[in-house]
Amino acid sequence: MGRYTALILVLVGVCVLAVVLSCRPDTGGDPQAQPIRPVEGVVLFVTGSELGALKPCGCSGGQLGGLSKRRAIFDRVPADKRMIIDTGALVAGTQEQDVIKFRILFEAFRLLDYDMVHLEKPDVEMARNLGLLAEPDTGFELISAQWSDLETSRLRSYSKVLQFKGRKVTINVAAFDAQTDSPAQAAKFFGGRSEDLALNVLLLQNWDSQSRRIWAEESDADCVICQADTDEPQVLSEPGDEPLVFTTGRFGRHIGRLEVDFSESGDRLVWRLEDIPVVETLPEAEPLKRLYRQYQRIVKDSRLLEAYPRVPLPQGLSYVGSAKCASCHEYEYKRWSKKAHADAFATLVRVGSDHDPECVVCHVIGMDRESGFFTAETTPTMKNVGCENCHGPGSEHIRSMGEIAPGTPRMTCLDCHTPEHSSGYAGHESEYLQKIKHWREP
Numbered sequence: 001m002g003r004y005t006a007l008i009l010v011l012v013g014v015c016v017l018a019v020v021l022s023c024r025p026d027t028g029g030d031p032q033a034q035p036i037r038p039v040e041g042v043v044l045f046v047t048g049s050e051l052g053a054l055k056p057c058g059c060s061g062g063q064l065g066g067l068s069k070r071r072a073i074f075d076r077v078p079a080d081k082r083m084i085i086d087t088g089a090l091v092a093g094t095q096e097q098d099v100i101k102f103r104i105l106f107e108a109f110r111l112l113d114y115d116m117v118h119l120e121k122p123d124v125e126m127a128r129n130l131g132l133l134a135e136p137d138t139g140f141e142l143i144s145a146q147w148s149d150l151e152t153s154r155l156r157s158y159s160k161v162l163q164f165k166g167r168k169v170t171i172n173v174a175a176f177d178a179q180t181d182s183p184a185q186a187a188k189f190f191g192g193r194s195e196d197l198a199l200n201v202l203l204l205q206n207w208d209s210q211s212r213r214i215w216a217e218e219s220d221a222d223c224v225i226c227q228a229d230t231d232e233p234q235v236l237s238e239p240g241d242e243p244l245v246f247t248t249g250r251f252g253r254h255i256g257r258l259e260v261d262f263s264e265s266g267d268r269l270v271w272r273l274e275d276i277p278v279v280e281t282l283p284e285a286e287p288l289k290r291l292y293r294q295y296q297r298i299v300k301d302s303r304l305l306e307a308y309p310r311v312p313l314p315q316g317l318s319y320v321g322s323a324k325c326a327s328c329h330e331y332e333y334k335r336w337s338k339k340a341h342a343d344a345f346a347t348l349v350r351v352g353s354d355h356d357p358e359c360v361v362c363h364v365i366g367m368d369r370e371s372g373f374f375t376a377e378t379t380p381t382m383k384n385v386g387c388e389n390c391h392g393p394g395s396e397h398i399r400s401m402g403e404i405a406p407g408t409p410r411m412t413c414l415d416c417h418t419p420e421h422s423s424g425y426a427g428h429e430s431e432y433l434q435k436i437k438h439w440r441e442p
């Protein structure tokens with residue numbers, strides 16, 4: 001509890017339920033279903049754990065997330081009545097594509113008017129390596145509990161004063177590490193603040209359920225935001241319990257919206273947490289759309305496709321491309337040509353992701369194999385989902401004039417039709433199979 005403020009917690013009862021419902025792919029429907037309530041108080045928006053998810057792939061409908069759609073949610077609250085923070089874990093690794101995404105995320109946070117971004121340990125290292133910590137003005141404050149000796153003057157907390165109903169409310173956010181710090185340090189920090197009306201928010205790193213409970217009890221925070229370890233956001237405290245403990249969920253699919261207001265008597269603060277799914281139908285902000293196109297260009301110019309690691313196929317086999325099958329399997333070839341698989345690469349060209357290995361891998365033949373897809377220019381016959389994606393490499397089959405049955409067993413549809421990339425597949429396997437029918441009836 002803040003020193004001068006007895007704070008009570010209003011947990012929206014439906015919050016957890018809303019979270020569960022929103023994982024259903026069909027919630028993408030109607031943006032109007034998102035109530036746009038007038039803001040009574042001030043709002044703290046919380047995002048985090050993007051893990052490199054800049055934008056949903058668009059493979060199937062109803063996907064949540066996308067940086068360019070955050071603007072529409074933030075702008076439901078006037079700029080002087082909101083604070084926007086990110087809790088960190090920007091990318092998932094340290095590869096070249098992760099580095100590109102990291103820079104793009106920094107630029108996105110600036111374009112989206114973030115007040116503060118918290119960095120986790122890998123974020124700190126990447127930001128340092130990229131020289132981003134030396135930049136005089138990123139457009140937002142950076143805090144972390146993981147600064148190294150090279151960054152001793154850097155802060156682990158950030159405060160913003162917001163004015164409403166003629167009074168000032170301070171939102172204090174401070175980062176602590178459950179393994180290397182103590183809850184007493186946090187209590188001392190929050191207790192040492194002198195504002196009349198304050199919301200004390202603790203960002204807790206490296207927690208487990210045991211340490212989370214101790215920190216919740218002893219840190220004197222009003223809200224504890226933990227690193228997400230699930231895709232969906234979660235409320236970890238019991239309804240009605242103080243402090244409110246929650247996570248944002250992963251991949252930027254949801255935004256936490258904490259609305260802070262005065263109690264009826266006016267002498268203390270109350271707040272409620274809402275989970276806002278970033279639904280497909282939200283409008284995209286133009287500057288962020290442009291930023292994504294810039295990302296696609298950088299990915300292209302970095303020639304990531306060419307640098308992708310490739311291994312040989314077993315038993316000296318190689319891919320030959322779908323056109324080679326046409327001479328002997330004219331019927332099958334013609335029928336395949338008319339179906340979606342045969343246009344899978346054009347789809348990527350249409351959306352500008354035809355140089356992005358994260359997309360190309362499922363839209364071509366054998367990107368991870370030496371004889372498979374390399375680039376659209378050098379291996380045009382390997383574009384699209386071809387015969388060999390399912391029937392295996394054809395080299396020996398053709399050399400033997402069909403004597404040797406095509407190589408490896410059929411790839412399962414699930415390798416590409418994952419729940420994430422093909423939400424309609426599971427439960428409709430036979431309909432999907434019917435749709436790609438290119439073989440003669442026996």
Ligand code: HEC
Pocket residue numbers: 056057058059060340347348351353356358359360361362363415416417418421422423424425
């Ligand atoms: C795990 C494999 C996989 C990856 C990775 C993948 N896709 Fe797809 N994509 C699919 C599948 C499967 C479908 C067809 C889904 C369906 O209709 O059920 C599809 C469909 C699509 C479609 C819709 C095509 C149409 O008919 O309208 C688009 C657009 C698309 N993908 C773009 C992308 C982009 C962009 C990326 C990278 C960000 C990507 N894909 C990465 C497997 C993948």
Ligand code: HEC
Pocket residue numbers: 320321322324325326327328329387388391393394395397398401402403405406
């Ligand atoms: C030189 C002619 C020729 C070419 C080129 C050729 N095939 Fe065949 N294929 C055959 C013959 C012959 C058979 C066996 C005849 C039959 O069972 O209908 C066969 C059978 C098959 C079968 C059925 C095997 C089974 O398990 O029953 C598949 C699948 C197949 N081919 C796929 C391919 C694919 C994919 C390609 C291109 C990579 C390809 N073929 C190229 C001649 C060819």
Ligand code: HEC
Pocket residue numbers: 340341343344345347348361362363364385389390411412413414415416417431432433434435436
């Ligand atoms: C190598 C990855 C891959 C494999 C394996 C794969 N698919 Fe696909 N599939 C795709 C992609 C990518 C698309 C989207 C093509 C497009 O429209 O751009 C797609 C699209 C489809 C579509 C069209 C969906 C629509 O709504 O029009 C059907 C149907 C389909 N696949 C069925 C299957 C079946 C059945 C299997 C297994 C026998 C299978 N796929 C295996 C990648 C794959």
Ligand code: HEC
Pocket residue numbers: 322325326329332333334336337341385386387388389390391410436438439440
């Ligand atoms: C998305 C996966 C997929 C793609 C792409 C695909 N096939 Fe098939 N193909 C299948 C499946 C699955 C069957 C078997 C259906 C069954 O047995 O019920 C099949 C059946 C066949 C058969 C009949 C023999 C058999 O094993 O039943 C031939 C021949 C064949 N495919 C050739 C081709 C050729 C040539 C191409 C490319 C022009 C191609 N296929 C593309 C999945 C695919």
